[in-house]
Amino acid sequence: MPSKDLQPEQLKIWLAAVTRKDAIAFRALYDATSWKLFGFALRILVKREWAEEILQESFVNIWNNADSYQASLAAPMTWMTTIVRNKAFDLLRRTDGAVEIDADTFDKEVMNAMESADPTPLEALQLTDDAKALAKCLGRLEGAHRQAIALSFYHDLSHSEVAEQMKLPIGTIKTWIRRGLERLKTCLGKLGSV
Incomplete structure (x- = not known):
């Protein structure tokens, strides 16, 4: 497994070389970062084959657009x-069937993310006891309400996009999200997290 110590300066050097279409630098960049980016895609998409597809598309994009990277705006990772x-969200929007957010899978993924010693792109959020309580309360929601909330908040879809994804009327989606959020607030209140 590659080193988990991803040095931003080294990544910047490789990205600069990729702008000159340096295949060796690109391979080094891929070897150093692909495992972490794949894990991130997998957390969003859940399906391994989708995450693999998105990782490949993302690295093609990185190869073709490395010259658009601006170190003053963001770290390489x-x-x-x-x-x-x-790219993951684009894929979710393109899929014909609704994305199923299963409570067991969702809870397991959230818990794995919190318990993992591996650094993740979400580290900055510093998952706390509140996040654990939120995962527990989300797991208690009805599947359809949890799915509507997850699509809206975790996948950044509008209510109309959620309705289209779930193939339901927008009024139903708005009601499910509102009721789901009310139940989350009640649950979190009982757990002392609000």
């Missing part, structure tokens, strides 16, 4: 993670 995130 932040820039690459944003590419993966955007």
